[in-house]
Amino acid sequence: MTDIAGIPRLAEAFIKHAADEPARTALVLGGRSFSYGDLDALSNRIANRIHLETGGRNLACALFTGRSLHGFAAILACFKAGAFYAPFPVRDLAANHRDAFGQLAPALCLADRSGLKALCELLAEDAAPHTVLLLDLAELPENMSLPERHRVIGSNSIDQMAAVFDPVACGPDALAYLMFTSGSTGKPKGVPVSHGNLHAYLDGISEVMPVRREDRCTQLFELTFDLSVHDYAVTWCAGAALHVPDGEKILTLPDMVRDQGITVWFSVPSVIALMDQFHQMKPDGYPGLRLAAFCGEALPSNLVRTFAEAAPGAELFNLYGPTEATIAFTGYRIETIGEGIEPIGRPLAGQEALIIGPDGRECEVGEMGELCLTGRQVVAGYWLAEQETGRCFEEAENGDILYHSGDLAHRDENGCLHFHGRLDDQVKIRGYRVELAAIDAVLSELAGGCRVMSLAWPPDRLGNPTGVIAYCEGTGIDGEALIARCENHLPAYLVPKKIYSLDQLPMNRNGKLDRKALLARHEERNG
Template sequence: MTTALDRRLGAGLLHHASALPDGVALTIGRRDYTYEETAVTARRWAGALVEATGGRPRRIAVFAQRSEVSYLGVAAALFAGAAFVPLNRKFPTARTRDMLARAEVDAVLADAASAAQLPELLAGLDPCPVVLLPDAKRAEVPGLDDRYRVLDATDLAGFAALAELPEPAPDDPAYLLFTSGSTGAPKGVPVTHANVRAFLDVNQDRYRLTPEDRLTQTFDQTFDLSVFDLFMAWENGARVCSMDPIELLAPFKYLERNGITVWFSVPSVAAVLRRRGVLRPGTMPTLRWSLFCGEALPRATAEAWQAAAPYSTLENLYGPTELTIACTAHRWDPATSPAECVHDNVPIGRPYPGLNAVVVDERLADVPDGEPGELCLAGPQTTPGYWRAPELTAQRYFERDGLTYYRTGDLVRHRGGQYVCLGRNDQQVKIGGHRVELGEIEAVLRRAGALEAVALQWPDDGTITAVVSGAEDTAPLADACTAGLPAYMVPRSVQVIEEMPVNANGKVDRAALRRWLAERAADHG
């Protein structure tokens, strides 16, 4: 009989610590971490978490980036029976503090490079979470005074590995991820152990990873695609290799040196390599899987990558956070896939086994097969709703025939047994693989003094331009965006228009705004 412990996220790491103790679980730079070392260290930190929080903690923030603390901290949180909450030191402090407060974390695991931000982040939080500094000393972090309970590297070295791990229920959250929100505040998405287990099972059936495989880790951990890298590796005795972002500019030597067999990134990484002329045929011979997700995959990029990785199978994955990492996939076939592309983008493919897909109109009525509509999916990967936001949950989830469907907000067409994506049906877009609510940017601009604000993808899909009215000086608006938004959400420029164009329904005419921007650019060209 399968126990809750067997099905928990992280069970594979525990198993392989016994079965393959000397196998490498993680590579950061030139440093390798064996399965035994990874599990023992994470269990020791888990013991500290359980003792410091007075029992099984609920949620643990991991405030670290591409470090031992960032990866082993995730395992430690899970071993302690908690959900992990990834945070990013590159995000504005106010945004991160809001996430900390809303998540009501019991403890924060921080690495040395992130710890300096802790006093400002924790100021005013009540109750204040316990702080763990596995690779730093308390004295090295000014401002962490006696008001805070801190366990630093010296303290943690004295803890024994947690012997009895709390057993989470399948419906307990494994992680809580915050995504861009149209109200100006990030939305929390709790993803359960059962959700992730369903995803991992489907993907292992699909990719058949073994201890011989080595996976890239190209994503920040605040991007849920990183969960694939870590746990597809750890569940199957493979190695995950954390890549420094600068290595993405020319990854070929890294792939060869580390014997990478599974590549996973947003398509824009491949597109940049193609534009730079370095994605040459045969340059990535070690790859057996090439996976892309997070935004549209252009046909030309897929073709160039396939030629550069000739021994790999290339797949285009699709899925919002609310459907647990990815939920559909298209396997690229050089003979047939080019003709199946729409708007020169690769199809998103077929839903994973166990998922039900429907395509609906604005009234949630099914549209005829082949007609465009909003893609909605139900099944074991469907998350339970937004974190403490029942009204928002009611807007994006609905019940039908005993199943709970999530409305993706993506317009698709069902054609030839698979789905092609036609774009968004709302203001949610993808920039560099990150999901962005344009309304969140607009909310920041209005709060900073703009009467009206519209954020657009212009002049291309990878660039955000803002147009505002009722403001003369754009500098304070640009500064507010820089201070309040992650870098990938900050508009490239803020343009002032005297009056917003509207359509026959009285709504802002975004097409007219794009024409205005193009004319303005031509006049100043």
């Protein structure tokens, strides 16, 4: 591949595969296969249209698409045209997504038919004028409309573009994509990932679990989840095929794995737990898998054991990494299945992990502390958020950026890292990283300013939280009405399932609200 200061690696690799083997399958979805040549031509047309709007500058494109042909082509087009993309959900749009859109101030909005309704809802309330490029519709449907201040470009303009495009060269600091995560203040935090960050990840992960050109790889993550970047980038850099399940439903996965000859699996552990719950993890059920990786949640050993029996020929890996450190930062090849939670391993090549104690010193072997990360995968800071950046990022002794992950870990005598949960109240729900304080802030505002504490509850049979409940201090709170209001301000997976009232929320000896004490009280009463 070219030097990092040249054409982005993904764009260069895809173009090469399309030139060498244009008929080779790149993407399988909806019962159809699309070749490298097909996807290259479509992404070139979209890139030409994006370039007309951006002039090759590293500007933001808001992406409102599903895991569709045009969605993946638009991502490729951004890589080729020198722009970067920021994905938004195509359903359950909430106030924090509107805040994120306002922070982004995109130069262009890209939408397919599955994401257009969400985009129209957002733009109806946005006072700034925006340009919308319809990826697969010639015009807005009759049942949708936009205020006249917005400019709409139909897909016929893409059809008129040339199917060839000279990709824009960019430096390592140019952005590749931007993902929004929840913030402690209730406002979303943008994580801008550069091409240099992504290239470092691709270098590191290829040494841990190399994908081959003949592989068929799963694509199980929504585009708003940064693990989706691993799916397409690793697959297409290798010249392999990316497979999206029919209907994007978990329960169709067994048929896809068997019928389409999947060889590489990547998911959060809870997907396996759900499949096992529906009796879809039978011994030797998936003999064709050769690689399987898990990320996004702590990985229980009993779940690994179940998967190993179902896919006896697969090498198994546990990956760990926050969005701020580009997809996955550590990797662990599971050769001997342990007990409890599997280790997260060692940093990928060229990266470094430190475990820092409360006194600021580096912890000894076996001592638990905050996991801090440094290296080329760590982003420079949050998007337009100096205060949050200053809280989580600092300059390391060698001049590199050090990211305080907020995760607890220890290093064993073999140098292997072990994950012990969150240092604060940030949790994982359905694979998404969630800060409970962000939910508290929204609920408190909607409830008139009363004190609120939310809890990640109830747990599934593996102990992973599956939803949110909340407690409001005081009386006269209409929980059902408050939940209904939350549905317009929070994503569906963050809306509390139930809201309780307490005369007084528990506090610790320092006079601070005590979430752990509240959780213990709730579990005692509810089991």
